[in-house]
Amino acid sequence: MSADLHSDSVVADTHNDLLMAVTARPPRRWASFFRERWLPQLREGGVNLQVLPVFIDGQYRPEGSLRQTLRMIECAHVLAEGNADAVRLCLDGTQVDEALAEGRIALVLALESMPGLDAAVELVPTLHRLGVRVASIAHWGRTALADGSGEDATGSRLTAAGVETVREMERLGMIFDISHLGASGVEHVLELATRPVMATHSSARALRDHHRNLTDDQIRAVTATGGVVCVNFLAAFLSEDPAEYTLDRLVDHIEHIASVGGIDHVGLGPDFVREVMHDVTPPCCEMDYGVDPFAALPGLSGPSGLPLVTDALLKHGFADEEIVKIIGGNVHRLFRAELGRPA
DSSP: OHHHHHHTSOOEESOBTHHHHHHTSOGGGHHHHIIIIIHHHHHHTTOOEEEEEEOOOGGGTTTTHHHHHHHHHHHHHHHHHHTTTTEEEOSSHHHHHHHHHTTOEEEEEEESSOTTOTTOGGGHHHHHHTTEEEEOSOSSSBOSSOBBGGGGGGOOOOOHHHHHHHHHHHHHTOEEEOTTBOHHHHHHHHHHOSSOEEBSSOOBTTTSOOTTSBOHHHHHHHHHTTOOEEEOOOHHHHOSSGGGOSHHHHHHHHHHHHHHHOGGGEEEOOOBOHHHHHHSSSOSOOSOOSSOTTOOOTTOSSGGGTHHHHHHHHHTTOOHHHHHIIIIIHHHHHHHHHTTOOO
């Protein structure tokens, strides 16, 4: 029954860094490498709505950030064009629906921390023209727009350029992503927001007290905008105890966010990085995160394991209609309504 429920539903993954691995190959291999390495995993996992974040690793920052951002955006277009029978890079909700109806995976391009922009807000429309439809404005540290959650002690709100970026994104129909943003920055964004915001990969701080997770007040505020909080699968963000690196613990976070923000406002943001970190040379993401980014839940080191989440939700007593919302329906609804819709 769970296999049918999973395969018959829209399954949305709002954070998979696969572009990092694909872009590390020669450009002539981008489309074929995606088809060989990643498309089978997405198909096996039942994924039919995939957000592709552009994350710029430390080896490119700061001087090469904008160049690598453009390379990764171009990579997304190339792999979509080279696999047009299987995927479509979507610019709005209508295109997402069309891709799903055609049996293709709807790809949505995102930026993680607006790398390379600094305070040049006038380039946000340029990135929009290139297909970016979701974006955050900070990672772990400080940017010209805001502080990431690793800088929470500063108590910093958005800079003037950060405020302008929020307004520009809303004007263009880009969805604002609060994942990684510092606590004071999240509060500031939620004061400014006139449209739904989302957290593409954040879990519940009430269950794991880590700055990358969201407090109950933040969850309520995000859902009050009409947005969605998508649970991060990284084991170290779910528990401090390796003995709790389990599917049951993941469901605990899903249950908590649903109980706080409502069943219509929770989704899946797995943050599958284990394969990417092993696959990219030189090793990517060598930062002091204070957690083990290689630790994964059993069977959930990549997208092929996503049916296990549906199984776990069924075992925990979620109704079919609730599971359909969690595994993708809520994100699909948000994208259908907001993606690419200009103010």
